[in-house]
Amino acid sequence: MDYNIEANMQFPLVTYNLLPNETVRIQSGAMVYHTGDTQLKGRLNANGGSGIGKLLRAAGRAMVSGESVFITEVSAGAQGGDLALAPAVPGTIQALEVTPGRNYYLNDSAFLAMDGTVQYSMERQSVGRAILGGQGGLFVMKTSGEGTLLVAAFGSIKEIDLQDAHDFTIDNAHVVAWETSLTYDIHLEGGGLIGSIGTGEGVVNTFNGTGKVLVQSLNLENFANMLKPFMPQPSSN
Template identity: 40%
Template sequence: MNYKIIGDSDAPIVDITLSSGETIKVERGAMAFMQNVSLQAETNSKKSGFGGLVGAIARSAVSGESMFITKAVGQAEGARLGIAPAVPGKVACLNVGGGNQYRLNTGAFLACDDSVFYNIKRQDIGKAFFGGTGGLFVMETEGNGQVLINAFGDLVVLDITPNAPMAIDNEHVVAWEASLDYNIRVASGTFGFMSGEGLVNEFHGTGKVIIQTRNVHSLADAVAKYIPTSNN
């Protein structure tokens, strides 16, 4: 995937150049501009036909993502596609392949090569609170190629080592290496919810966790008090 990130660094657009016949997958609704590109809506599943439809429905129900994904196909050499994330923030590229795969939190996916997939992975009951909509399932990449992810705010990479596990707030986790293990716990003991921190993910092992510097829910809570309601 040949791309460059243009525009404001805090609210960028990704300008992708495609060869004739080259295909990439794009988050539904992310297209900002295109030239010599055709867009095709397909069910969000590796399978075709009825089995693919059932799989897409299942993915949507358990992960909160759309049943459909957009495939962009270059119709000529030098075709261009501009894509923009739903929220202001940085965009980064993950190189995946072989043993180097990632798990993505809800809303992190922006685009990927056609050779990359992301699948449902069932979690243990004790991890069912991970993310906003993941529940018992999270998404894991598969295949070889590039994946573009987006964040609300900046992106920061944290290194986890066996002798130094790290607790990270659910709402700040964007992606993490699939080799890492983690468990869910209350941030500050029995009365953690009273401190306002709630649940955190404590990551163990060796690998990287990519976090965002802001989270949408905190912003929503901050502005909610200024939004008029029918009672005031």
């Protein structure tokens, strides 16, 4: 599928040049513009099934993962058409090639678009990971199929290629996506709650093995906390 990440923009758009009847699935609300007889349809964000059962699966998936109940399917008409997307936060967009031998776990809000046969499902995490991590609570997003996956980050993206890594630790809020070939452990930095408070780092993600990790330069939670003093406070009355 023909797409272009507009690298000359400070906060880039993605533009697709869709051939006749081509289809791409995008994050709900990500569309900036489209042309021609391109059509957008909201689909329930669940694999397989139909009717009320599919609705319940989509709603349950949204509750445990923080995803939208819907995903947007964009289809070009007989003449083809153009489509532009933008992520919800200012930052960077990066393409990842998904194949049967290379799949990814995605952090919350990382997904932007996918083509081909790429899809994602929810994989259950351990209770410890769910309590500490922000990656979907009890579940984490995992890709499958073949095609191009677009991910979005807050700030810039750095790609780290780990080779037989041992205990490579990244602040959990900076992790965007990582290959499923890596093992990972979410825990508190500094040896526990007191140590974590002392270092100011909080929850971290430690990777082992061989594979790719994408990290973002900015931390959305820290940014939100910086804005709190400037936000209107609710009345105590």
